[in-house]
Amino acid sequence: MKQYAFGVDVGGTTCKIGFFETNGTILDKWEIKTNTENNGDSILSDIAQAVDNKLAQEGISKSDVQGIGIGVPGPVNGEGTVFRCVNLGWGVLNVAEALGELTGLNVKVGNDANVAALGEAWKGGAAGSTDVVMVTLGTGVGGGIIVNGQMVTGHNGAGGEIGHITVSKSEIEPCNCGQYGCLEQYASATGIVRVARRKLAKSQEETVLRTNENLTAKDIFDAAKAGDDIAIQLVDEVCGILGGALSNISAVVNPEVIVIGGGVSKAGSILIENVQKHFIETSFHACRDTKFALAKLGNDAGMYGCVKMLLED
Numbered sequence: 001m002k003q004y005a006f007g008v009d010v011g012g013t014t015c016k017i018g019f020f021e022t023n024g025t026i027l028d029k030w031e032i033k034t035n036t037e038n039n040g041d042s043i044l045s046d047i048a049q050a051v052d053n054k055l056a057q058e059g060i061s062k063s064d065v066q067g068i069g070i071g072v073p074g075p076v077n078g079e080g081t082v083f084r085c086v087n088l089g090w091g092v093l094n095v096a097e098a099l100g101e102l103t104g105l106n107v108k109v110g111n112d113a114n115v116a117a118l119g120e121a122w123k124g125g126a127a128g129s130t131d132v133v134m135v136t137l138g139t140g141v142g143g144g145i146i147v148n149g150q151m152v153t154g155h156n157g158a159g160g161e162i163g164h165i166t167v168s169k170s171e172i173e174p175c176n177c178g179q180y181g182c183l184e185q186y187a188s189a190t191g192i193v194r195v196a197r198r199k200l201a202k203s204q205e206e207t208v209l210r211t212n213e214n215l216t217a218k219d220i221f222d223a224a225k226a227g228d229d230i231a232i233q234l235v236d237e238v239c240g241i242l243g244g245a246l247s248n249i250s251a252v253v254n255p256e257v258i259v260i261g262g263g264v265s266k267a268g269s270i271l272i273e274n275v276q277k278h279f280i281e282t283s284f285h286a287c288r289d290t291k292f293a294l295a296k297l298g299n300d301a302g303m304y305g306c307v308k309m310l311l312e313d
Contacts, residue, residue, distance in 0.1 A: 005066040005310050006051055009112060009302030010034060011073065012087035015047060018303035019054055022066055022311060024123050028054070029303065039089035048102035067106030069306030070095060071115035075157030080109035083157060108310045112302055114151040114160050117144025117259070119305030125293040126257040133255040134295065135162050135246065137264035140176070141184040141191075147253055151309065163188070165245050187242040189264050192217040196234050205230055221267035235274055243278025250279070250287040261295025268294065 004027075007018040014031040021027060032050050035042045051068060055061075072095060074085035080096025096107045110118070117134035126132040130149040136142035143162025145152040152159040168181035175182040185191045193215050200210060207230035208223050209215060223231035246258055258279075260272060276292045283290070297304055 001064065003066050004060060004064055005307045006054075006068040007303035007306035007310075008047055008068060008070040009115070009299075009306065010043065010047075010070060010088065011112075012036065015043070015050075016299065016303055017047070017050055017054075018300065018307070019058075020303075020307045022307070024304065024307070026300070026303070029300065034088065036087070036089050039091075040085075043088060044095065044099045045102055048099060051103055051105070062104060065105055067108065067310050068099060068103065069108050069110070069115070069308070069310035070099065071110050071112040071302045071306050073112050076109050076111050076153065077157050078153065080107065082109065106310070108306075108312075110151060110306065110309050111144075111153065111157060111160065113142035114144040114153060115305030115309055116142070116261070116297075116301040117146050117160070117305065118151055118308050119297055119301035119303070120259045120261070120295050121146045121149070121257075122308040123304050124297040124301060125259040125261075125295045129256045131254065131256045132259060133162075133246065133249055133253065133257075134259040134261060135242070136262035136295075137187055137189065137242075137260065138262035139188060139190055141182075141188045142262070145249070145253055145255075150312070152253070162245070162249065165248070167241050167245055183241065183245050187238055187245075187264075189217040189262075192220060192234070192238050192264065195238060196220055199230065199234060199237075203230070207231065209234075217264050218267070221264075221270055225270055235270065239271065239274035240278045243275045244282045246275065247279050247283035247287070250290055251284045254287055255290055257291045257293055259293050259295050261298075261301065265294055 003022040005020050009016040018029045019027045073087050075083045081094045095109045100107045121132040132146040134144045141163030143160045145160045163184035164182045166181045167183050171181035175185050224235040272292050280288050
């Protein structure tokens with residue numbers, strides 16, 4: 001008898017929902033709007049309705065469903081309680097209990113970055129590995145750590161917050177988190193542009209980057225690939241910061257694979273090779289054989305990880 005499961009990745013704009021067989025085969029996926037009105041009061045009931053609708057459409061009994069795995073943008077403890085999801089309007093909420101009551105199904109909850117890492121370890125860039133670090137380079141820097149096949153969540157659910165490792169003590173501008181010198185301020189898409197603007201302001205050297213008023217991280221990597229000296233220096237600087245931070249993490253959890261995802265990862269080999277070079281230069285000798293890989297599941301990683309988290313019971 002086939003068993004089924006739902007993986008739900010809750011974002012500030014949409015909830016991505018995947019309907020899976022428990023062997024990891026995705027049967028269908030779709031999105032519903034994340035209704036953040038009234039402090040996100042209807043988000044879970046909307047998800048419950050979507051699940052019920054799908055089961056009715058497929059003619060599948062809830063007794064054949066392993067449950068719902070759900071990833072949320074905030075810290076989560078082992079009981080499925082989230083602590084302040086700013087993008088959703090939630091304060092302290094036991095999501096596992098609330099969604100379980102709405103659906104009558106088993107519910108497991110995880111931080112969105114952690115479940116994305118679990119998804120990549122299960123069916124993505126690190127498939128088959130039980131010790132994985134994933135770093136997501138987007139508007140911010142997200143992270144997830146998998147040790148022995150289990151997500152490292154920490155006491156308050158803040159395990160894997162790679163973007164908020166301090167990498168500079170001389171930073172004078174605050175990070176979005178309120179601290180100074182976080183990795184996110186240098187290695188995110190916006191951080192890379194920020195580093196570039198600073199460098200351009202201090203230098204008069206000729207570079208194609210000066211001609212672009214709406215500079216993006218992609219522009220910087222593209223210019224480096226084309227041989228622009230300033231862009232090459234910028235890529236080396238940013239990759240040095242990221243590689244050093246990852247070497248520190250590796251000295252604690254010693255991953256087999258480090259997976260790099262997010263929009264910035266589309267730069268491809270120039271990013272991976274430069275980060276790996278700096279990682280090797282700064283890492284403990286027993287960690288230097290850590291493999292580096294690009295994420296493969298894209299926006300679906302969270303849904304896969306949610307299902308995998310559910311199967312860990």
